Amino acid sequence: MDARQVIARLRKGEPVDADALRWFAKGLADGSVSDAQAGAFAMGVCLRGLSDEGRVALTMAMRDSGHVMQWDLNGPVVDKHSTGGVGDCTSLVIAPALAACGVYVPMISGRGLGHTGGTLDKLDAIPGYMTNPDESRFRSVVKDVGCAIVGANAEIAPADRRLYAVRDVSATVESLDLICASILSKKLAAGLEALVLDVKVGTGAFMKSPEEARALSQAMVDTANDAGCKTSVLITGMDEPLAPALGNALEVDAAMRVLTGVEKGPLYELSIALGAEVLASGGISDGKTKLEQAISSGAAADRFGRMVYGLGGPISFVEDWKRFMPEPPVIRAVEAERSGQVSTIDGEALGLAVVALGGGRQVETDQINPMVGLSEVVRLGERVEKGQPLARIHAARLEQADIAEAAVRQAIRLGQEPKKTELVQERIA
Ligand code: URA
Numbered sequence: 001m002d003a004r005q006v007i008a009r010l011r012k013g014e015p016v017d018a019d020a021l022r023w024f025a026k027g028l029a030d031g032s033v034s035d036a037q038a039g040a041f042a043m044g045v046c047l048r049g050l051s052d053e054g055r056v057a058l059t060m061a062m063r064d065s066g067h068v069m070q071w072d073l074n075g076p077v078v079d080k081h082s083t084g085g086v087g088d089c090t091s092l093v094i095a096p097a098l099a100a101c102g103v104y105v106p107m108i109s110g111r112g113l114g115h116t117g118g119t120l121d122k123l124d125a126i127p128g129y130m131t132n133p134d135e136s137r138f139r140s141v142v143k144d145v146g147c148a149i150v151g152a153n154a155e156i157a158p159a160d161r162r163l164y165a166v167r168d169v170s171a172t173v174e175s176l177d178l179i180c181a182s183i184l185s186k187k188l189a190a191g192l193e194a195l196v197l198d199v200k201v202g203t204g205a206f207m208k209s210p211e212e213a214r215a216l217s218q219a220m221v222d223t224a225n226d227a228g229c230k231t232s233v234l235i236t237g238m239d240e241p242l243a244p245a246l247g248n249a250l251e252v253d254a255a256m257r258v259l260t261g262v263e264k265g266p267l268y269e270l271s272i273a274l275g276a277e278v279l280a281s282g283g284i285s286d287g288k289t290k291l292e293q294a295i296s297s298g299a300a301a302d303r304f305g306r307m308v309y310g311l312g313g314p315i316s317f318v319e320d321w322k323r324f325m326p327e328p329p330v331i332r333a334v335e336a337e338r339s340g341q342v343s344t345i346d347g348e349a350l351g352l353a354v355v356a357l358g359g360g361r362q363v364e365t366d367q368i369n370p371m372v373g374l375s376e377v378v379r380l381g382e383r384v385e386k387g388q389p390l391a392r393i394h395a396a397r398l399e400q401a402d403i404a405e406a407a408v409r410q411a412i413r414l415g416q417e418p419k420k421t422e423l424v425q426e427r428i429a
Pocket of ligand 1: 082083084110113173178179180182183
């Protein structure tokens with residue numbers, strides 16, 4: 001087989017059979033397919049799409065490009081994954097909260113993708129935290145603590161690791177087929193019994209309309225359940241950042257505030273809703289109350305601290321997290337030029353502003369600056385007075401803050417009362 005033939009078939013909109021997709025996934029994993037070919041493949045799938053069979057075949061081929069884990073633990077092995085949003089650090093809250101409820105969460109996460117933040121990049125903001133431990137350490141932290149959030153190593157879905165990095169910088173993220181194969185290849189390789197997927201819809205999401213979000217949800221639910229993993233989806237609103245902070249260290253801070261009970265709000269609510277959904281799939285009833293208690297009692301924060309320590313981070317992170325997260329040289333409030341009500345927030349534009357500040361990658365080799373981003377972002381419908389901050393910019397340099405300020409002004413509009421949507425909009429199982 002030849003990568004050019006596979007890409008040419010995609011370009012012409014011709015069906016690509018399961019053998020060819022398996023061959024391509026293997027080539028992604030072993031490096032025999034080049035970056036240029038991976039990029040062309042991703043663009044072909046984005047533009048032409050795969051058939052239902054093709055999507056399932058690509059997902060399974062990417063799962064099988066590495067090894068599929070098996071667990072022997074004293075409780076259900078569960079996880080949640082999101083299609084990606086802005087200010088969305090639910091993984092940092094959910095994994096330890098679920099662990100405190102007696103389930104095991106081997107969470108294999110990704111890096112930033114396009115305008116969205118990535119859980120691994122956020123964890124890199126914690127000094128010493130190893131996002132790529134060897135498998136034995138990953139296994140022992142899951143067993144001892146109940147949760148470990150790590151990246152896919154060379155053994156877990158290596159085809160996704162390769163394609164993910166290429167998609168991030170080649171405008172090929174927004175594809176139902178690629179998102180489904182990317183998410184599920186990792187999750188199915190992690191050997192889960194139950195999974196909840198958070199499919200985001202709105203200005204900060206890859207899926208901008210409810211129809212697109214529904215189609216992706218159904219495709220993922222069908223594929224994952226067929227593969228033997230009990231899976232459901234919550235379609236959730238992303239018309240504004242979930243937490244009022246965007247950027248790596250800033251989102252760790254937002255998650256710590258929720259885990260330590262300093263703050264509630266949408267990040268807390270969504271974490272509880274997603275967590276309760278997967279606990280129910282794992283056979284645990286009354287998940288909402290259990291998760292609320294896990295957070296209010298400090299048990300979830302304790303699990304987070306043990307996970308951080310188990311993966312190489314500071315022993316006292318939870319007690320003193322601010323100390324480990326230095327601030328950048330420039331912090332600037334973007335003051336409202338007039339009074340009014342926040343009517344729209346372009347989440348994608350805010351996400352891209354954070355990437356431009358150095359909080360994400362524009363090319364694969366970019367180094368991320370964990371300190372930069374936006375904090376105290378106003379919420380939809382909030383009334384702001386002239387001079388009041390719309391957000392605070394955290395930047396490494398003044399020129400970058402100037403560019404981000406213009407982007408924030410453009411992205412956050414004052415005007416009519418917005419049409420408020422529910423945080424959890426639909427459930428698909
Ligand atoms: N998260 C992933 O892991 N992959 C995608 O394609 C999108 C979100």
